Amino acid sequence: MSEDMSVMRTTLLGSLLDVARRNRSRGLTDVRLFEIGAVFLNRSRRGEPTAAEQRSEPLPDERPHAGALLAGAARPASWRESEPPQADFYVAKAVLAALLDAVRVPWSVERGGEPFLHPGRAARVLIGGEPAGWLGEIHPAVARTWDLDGGAGFEIDLGLVEAAALYVPRYEDLTSFPAVLQD
Secondary structure, eight states: OOGGGOOSOSOSHHHHHHHHHHHHHTTOOOEEEEEEEEEEEOOOOOSSOOHHHHHSOOOOEEEEEEEEEEESBSSOOOSSOSSOOBOOHHHHHHHHHHHHHHTTOOEEEEEOOOTTEEEEEEEEEEETTEEEEEEEEEOHHHHHHTTOSOOEEEEEEHHHHHHHOOOOOOOOOOOSSOOOOOO
């Protein structure tokens, strides 16, 4: 199958934008969405292809990803702030930081991004120095295509997150009752 005829998704953003558009059409302008699901990437051949690989296309590489999309107000209005700021790069970065810091994954960002992100408001997410996803504001032309005023989000490879996670939860029973030694 050629790349232009691919039917398997390579990013979660399309489904997140579809849900945001559906919410927008029903009057909900402030959305905070997330999705965990599989994406399919072209598998690169290593070494000499086998006879079977020479006769057919290689299967795609299936990877678990987590993605988030924030559109509209960054937080609800309050008595102090009737017009809260809109979700932007920094709001999406804070959500990503909360996620990765919770499992103690060392991460960083560097300049870069995807073609569907706003230039200058996009970054590549690195985990252990390896590219693991993207972070940024949705390009205005892309947002208009989905009937949105804008938005920001991220997507990361959960396989890389799991491999780099330093947090291993341990369970220890903490009871306030003494042990029963005699009935």
